Amino acid sequence: MDVRRLRILRELADRGSVTAVAAALNYTPSAVSQQLKALSREAGIALTVPDGRGLRLTEAGAAVVAGAEEVLAALGRLEETVTGLRDQPLGTVRVVLFPSAARLLLPGLLRRAGRHDGLVLSCRDLDLRPDEVPVAAAEADVVVTHHDERLDPFGGGRLRVHPLLREPLDVVLPPAHPLATRTALRLTDLVDEDWISVGVGWPVDDVLNSLALVTGTTPRVVQRINDFSVTEELVADGHGVALLPRYSTDHRDGTRLALRPLAGVHAARLVHAVARPEAAERPAVRLVLDELAAEADAVRLRTSG
Missing domain, CATH: 1.10.10.10 (Winged helix-like DNA-binding domain superfamily/Winged helix DNA-binding domain)
Structure with a gap:
């Protein structure tokens, strides 16, 4: 054929x-x-x-x-x-990352890639729902994506999935909020709060909805903002609380935002790098996947230390 x-x-x-x-x-x-x-x-x-x-x-x-x-x-x-025979041993690898992953991983990834002569990264940030990832993988070599850990949107599919991080999701409040004095929170503690979430169908909103089903509470969502940096500003200014990823939130050691874990439930997003099989076989792409995994490990060690 x-x-x-x-x-x-x-x-x-x-x-x-x-x-x-x-x-x-x-x-x-x-x-x-x-x-x-x-x-x-x-x-x-x-x-x-x-x-x-x-x-x-x-x-x-x-x-x-x-x-x-x-x-x-x-x-x-x-x-x-x-390509190698033409004295271009590595070449260009196209990488798409969702915005908060770009904040978390991209500076270190570019630094690591710079150590490899001949490797060029062409990167862009793009927020994707899980169902949009296969099309993005058709356009790029590597797509860094995320989803609720209760879901498996790529199971049984034709994309190769490379786990990077399990990033806990914390409740984020202004430091002066009365609940910020507690070391952990339950969703039932937050039933009277205004929530700032993301668009319906996006991963963090899926987590919030899943937790609502587990606890029997119904969060009152007043704003839907996909840009976490905007959500951080709104929370810091007292316009609501949010569920945000622990490692990539700019809380400034608690002076800007208070991050509190949810007690009694596991709330996290899984961060993966995915690629089409033929892309994942390219040595340059394998190298980028390895460096992404190394940078994710460094983030995990740095934030837990």
């Missing part, structure tokens, strides 16, 4: 529509459809079927995509070898 057509089929699996595949690969939708039909003829079995005005994978199509990952990974390794 034609490798170019296998890539198109894989893109359909990740991006979900012919239109999205066409935009990503700079094809027309008609050309994408024609290539997919040709691939089905090569395979001798239908790999896609009409779905409204678009296409979706058949069971056979999904199986071919799974097998194609090994082929594309091998090609990635071969391309890396050829």
Whole structure:
């Protein structure tokens, strides 16, 4: 089967529509459809079927995509070898991080990458819901993402998952708040508080909702702000309380914000680096994944010390 057509089929699996595949690969939708039909003829079995005005994978199509990952990974390794022969032993690795992970990990990662001649990082911050990660992984080599530890959004998927951190989530209050005198808090202590959360469906909001189910409380969310630095400012100014990640919150040793753990429940987000299999096989990408893990370990040691 034609490798170019296998890539198109894989893109359909990740991006979900012919239109999205066409935009990503700079094809027309008609050309994408024609290539997919040709691939089905090569395979001798239908790999896609009409779905409204678009296409979706058949069971056979999904199986071919799974097998194609090994082929594309091998090609990635071969391309890396050829690059090395052109005196570019490492090359450029594209990394996407959600904003608070960028604050926490990116300065150290760039410092570590600078020790490797020939390695170039092209980084951007991008806040993603778990369901948006496969598309981001199609655009980048490594995506640093996070989710509620009670969930497993990538289980059984085709992305390779590299655990980095379990970051506890603490209740964040102004230092002068009456509850800041306590060493730990229960959600029931906070039933009368105004909460500043994130958009519905984003990881920290999932954690807050999960805890609400466990405790039987219903937090009163008055603002939804995805930028944690803005949330920090609002909490510091007394506009509510929030659930924020322990390591990446700028509390300034308690003078700006008071961080208190939740008693009786486990509240945390899991931070992972994910990559497509063929990207993860590239030596340059493996190096970046190793350095990300080392930086996450350094953060853990630094914040627990």
